[in-house]
Amino acid sequence: MTGEQQAVATAAVQVGGEDDDLEQRLDDELTAFNTAAAGGAVTEPLTVRVTGQDGDLLGGLTAWTWGSLCSVDMLWVREDQRHAGWGSRLMRAAEEEAVRRGCTDMIVSTYSFQAPAFYPRLGFRERGRIGGVPGGHEDVYFHKRIGPTAGA
Numbered sequence: 001m002t003g004e005q006q007a008v009a010t011a012a013v014q015v016g017g018e019d020d021d022l023e024q025r026l027d028d029e030l031t032a033f034n035t036a037a038a039g040g041a042v043t044e045p046l047t048v049r050v051t052g053q054d055g056d057l058l059g060g061l062t063a064w065t066w067g068s069l070c071s072v073d074m075l076w077v078r079e080d081q082r083h084a085g086w087g088s089r090l091m092r093a094a095e096e097e098a099v100r101r102g103c104t105d106m107i108v109s110t111y112s113f114q115a116p117a118f119y120p121r122l123g124f125r126e127r128g129r130i131g132g133v134p135g136g137h138e139d140v141y142f143h144k145r146i147g148p149t150a151g152a
Helices: 003-009 020-037 086-100
Strands: 043-051 057-066 069-077 105-111 125-133 137-145
Touching: 020 043, 043 086, 057 086, 069 086, 086 105
Parallel strands: 069 105
Antiparallel strands: 043 057, 057 069, 105 137, 125 137
16 A cells, blocks of 8 residues: 555545635645745736726736736626726736736636637737536637747
């Protein structure tokens, strides 16, 4: 019996819903592992928000940078503000900040029912699609070179 088999035989598996403690522990462990593997590159959050004069949120973006990579997690614009250019402005602001942080690459994914036509207009290239999203949709992955080396 290997060590892994023995550990499994004496351990308990628990399945559940939300588990903040588990999520924090996994984040801590994977961050430490990834930081070591990437020569000390540290993950830093990046957010961009746009608010109206009344203080209401019109849209926002969450992302992270890690060494030379910026990954956009979420981009949202309030329905009555869509097609007013806020999505492009949010993405440009995130890209500018990512370049300021030394990033050379930016990635984002979107579902096929969301905005796959939006990202190519910003210079992103589609890199892949994965089916299996409920409703028969796909997860669409995009990449863009950014910064001074973008044209190289």
